Amino acid sequence: MTLRNIDALFHPRGVVIYGHPEGEAQSQLLRNIQASVGADDYRHVTTRADLARLDDFEARLAVIMDASWGTESRIDALGARGCRAVLWAANRRISGKVLRAAQPYNLRLLGSRTAGIVQTRQGNNFSTLALEPRPGKVALITQSQSLAAASLDWALGRNIGFSWLACSGAEADIDIADLLDYAALDPRTRAIVLQVGQIRSPRKFMSSARAAARVKPVLVLQTRRAVDDGPLGPDPVRSAAFARAGLVECENLGGLFDGLAAMELLPTVGSHRVVVVGNGAGACALGTDAMFRHAIEPARLSSESRDALTTKAPQAADLGVAIDIGRSDLDDTLSALAHICRDDNVDAVLFVHSPIAGQPHEPMVKAIAEAEFSHRIMTVWLGLHTALPARAASAQARLATFASADDAVRAVRYRARYQFTRELLTATPPPDPTVTADVDSLRERLTMLASGGVEWLSSDEASHLLSAYGIAGETPAETAVRVRVRVYRHAEFGMVMSVRDEALGIDPAYGFAPLDALLARRMLEGASAGRLRGTRAAFEALAQALVRLGKMVVDLPQLAGLDIRVAAGPRGRLQAPADSLIEITAKPIAERDRLAMSPYPARMRHIVSLRGDTRYIVRAIRPSDEPLVLDLLESLSPEEIRLRFFNFIRHFSHDMAARITQVDYDREVSLVVSPYDRPDALAGMGTLIADPDNVEAEFAILVHRDHTGVGLGRHLLDCLLRQASARGTEVVYGDVLAQNRPMLQLARSLGFKVKRSLDDASSVRVEIPSRDYKSPLKGTG
Template structure:
């Protein structure tokens, strides 16, 4: 969480150029600045420029690394330089980075092609096209300057503008995760295009990606291929991580462009019922084939709509899930599209038009433009000579247009995937039944093996180990559907789980996931294998198999010394439960840091404890879980209306799933939500306390709600003290909150705890702030919640 000062860098308006450009790309970046700059070519000139305050409120652009040393950086910090763009190829010296840290001066690069911001400086080799293109609220974050240039050129040709664009290069400091945080907070950004070839810090990337994808669509292209089973493919572990974070992945560069059009022009719908229509049966077949190929739902217009269409186009006819209009006058075509867009059974129209003698492209484009139709209309103008002009006119008119029906359908799929991904991320998992596992015995087995110098558990010991998690080996597996369950380590993303169908009637297919898993995520992994089973068969299989994945997830969370694990699971109708074959377990005597090993923050079990109030009432306090949503809704809806108003600053009668899911499905790296239950009443929540960390990992905003029947016992104070203790562990410098003036108990508590009162823009509200003292260097820092300044980004 290190977006600190990067927005300030992007919004800079002046530049201090250090050194001479050495490549055409450098020259392009320099010429794009288009603003008065200080340009120095020697150490002497640089010293004089710094003495004249040339870096004040400016960004430094470095073409010559030899001119920058710790003393220069200290001078840049003293002059409040907005950031450093390290264009040259040489790595940034660690001493230079160290000198920048006290002032939080941020570096972009090395090997960056620069950046561009609509309200700031044009400091990118690709900036020329961006200036002329109206913004569509899209941010472009790329590691590769060449791919960024291609995306910008393509977008400019279709009149799709970016709000800002940045290339991160080799990422010695600022990386793609930092700029995802910037995009998440930027009100001018509605969507993000992300290109990456490597992931610098898996945990940091996943945290930023999840935070951004929750509030706006993110389309990602991974440009570094991996080799799997003798063929080159996108890294499947990365793809699984993108899906878990809520990103929509494109497999190709032109797919990114389709996604860009979808994000910029096409509105989201909860369904993708698409009606393909055209001016001939053949082009209708092209449209329908594209709809089916990309997994969209073919639609058909109602009888009433068809009757209206036939009044405008007498030769129109309904085909199998498509609509052939035949030759149609341009104005009639516009009226038909308007009527079909009003049909409740149709989400999107896919118009595929052929340039026939009786129906040329250009008059149709003009009629659609003048009708100002809903942007759910997607157009395809076939051909080349006249189609090129029609596409240009469509782009200028703001119509969504594509070269082929396949590209149009792919764009609609990307738009749908984003909505589906967000919906899946917000689903509430059911409570997991407690499995019979013996953690202590499992830990003893691993500890004994490591103490004996073993790097692998032998066959019998491995079987005893997995049996501690309910996976009991048996040689009598018999016939059935077999699956290999594996726990592996990825160089960027750490521990990941795989499940592969390897026998029985199932074709070989693999799905991947990351710990921690819940019931829904485990079932989703099974669905992602795309087994050739009907819904009932798949449901029955998932019911018997998901427990094995949850057990594997537990092993990943609880045993940092387990490097790889493999066990075969067989399921058949004759067996009441899965049967497991021999297991293999490889050990790593040197345990990895948790942040490198687990890309998702595990549940903070360490925070669970019993609280005793001053009247001797006992409460169980713990971090919230996603499955707590129903209990939290019950708590909120039985609260007194006045208590709800004091907490949420509004009278809320009904709490929606989406609202409460944001309080229960949290990233423990960025947010802490504590709940309490009266002793002996598990699931009966009676209070909730929240601390949300800012994107810089420096400040946290608190809120506390205690049910009236449990108020007045000191429970709120104990929860606040827990939040403050957590803030200190995270090395926060400030904790603050906004409190209504009528909330006397909360204001009194803040005063007793030493909070200072600040004015608030709302006269009915008070802001309270508590500065936390600098951390004692001997005290531990909870690095799950704090980004570490290092080249690894861990």
């Protein structure tokens, strides 16, 4: 994952184009570049003689239209001259030689088969798109040229804009994960709309998707290759991955467009507090039926609002689940809508309007568009003959307008679902179940068997392996609930777990190792469609079994497949039949291809003895550590809080603790320290967070006052610096209050240079190149 030099695509200081346009798409690209860049800021090379014109020209972006110009020697020359990005507009794929030639310069390539990029703030259009997008707050990322063009055409028809849009094409280098990272960090992008046709690096995609979804809504539409022998419909494994990452999946292109309209035009809808308003009982029924079809209960006005509504609009009637404004005239209708929008119980209003006699669409569109509360109203203009111009006028006025009540409610559901998925991302799981398996011995045993030609474990070997993870034995005679668990390799996401309650005959639920108890419970709920059978003890036992099987998947790369039926008795006794099928391989795939989610880095755990023979346990943080982290933070003095957080914080929230404990181990290092004799308490913490380029990483150290003076802070910072070096991070830095003399003294003693902070006069910046760090401490970390 890296964002290095991607910005050269969006903000180039100079553009050089190689080759004649081939076809109308490239001709459009050339016209767009010429319209975006001044004549002095680009050069067009079509012959060898034109190369001489580049001697004094500084180009940060190169556009390859003819692949014959895209040789490794040309790429090497571009990199040496300071070019930082290449838009590969040619249809021929980018070769491995070209990619290798670009690597020494961190020269980034977009394409092939890309539609290019458009950045609306400065009007940079380096795309093959025939239409010009209007500015907006939503980023559009696609892999498909045709869907990029369709999305832009639709957005213009609805008067909706983009902060920028990009088509990654064949993704030889820059992919959708890179673009997600770019969008997540872009302050001018409020939300992201993503189309996914293929995922080449699951670990990278999941890491970027989770990072983006934590800070802004991401809508995603998956598309599949149009081949006769391909699977039908959306891939449920992809859907499970999107949900795990916190993305909101749209069912079809129409849903994606409506979701885009909601993202761009509606205020944040944190819940389903939508009031249905219609000019007739039938119009109201269309709105409420749509709400109920999408499992959303319409919001209801407060008693004070209901009483006042009769004064504002005497013709209006409160139907309980909707407001029928009936034959109210234009002024009364506006008064009613304004009053409803001011109700504290209401986030948005779904206004369904029929062109009945005396109430044509056009005057109502104009009146609502001019009202100050228009941004809180979703309009649905019924009919066709007069509805089409009403929708066009609504779009021109930038009203959130939809073709049907179902489309409007679906868009709201996407907005509200984001809040739900974000809460799931930050939910606090219970502690992981204790598993005492001897992983090294099991790996050696499986390697020996696989090397000897064994592909499927015998019943005895399978029972031994399952027993090591707390799952074994014959199925109990009295079974509360039984599920079938499969583990297999998915073409895109590596090892996938599926759970199915065969007694119900519904589709399985899917998940990815590692699992915690919350994720396992959600899988079981999905596998039973919420119709949980058996006792709570049996259900919890099965959830624990899924967590343990997920740990088995993480621990044992030799595991190629698994198919077992796990049963739990009414008291939670967990067992599996002896005929469980477990497949092994002598050639495990690489971890990043095998596991879509970064596993817990157990290797970081160690015991350290510090001054006075004080012993501590140092390990990577877990999501279930949230209560311990809150206890530590709440025990700090006001001065300790100020030195660590640069501010006084009276209350540490769940969201803040979740951000600290739920880390992406591929991007962050977060260590916690416990006294050896009190492993259920924390004495300190240390974090290292790298930027997506892995150029710089910021550290932070916190040691409780009861544990200062023994060298704990020094040990934590040493561990973080060694991790930075191992990960190839170039520079480690920290912002330190100028008054924090102990921290500054520690930093200097480890080789950090102290610099003045450009952002805050009360703090300084300490930094050190990780290659220059020589650890003065012994032991592991």
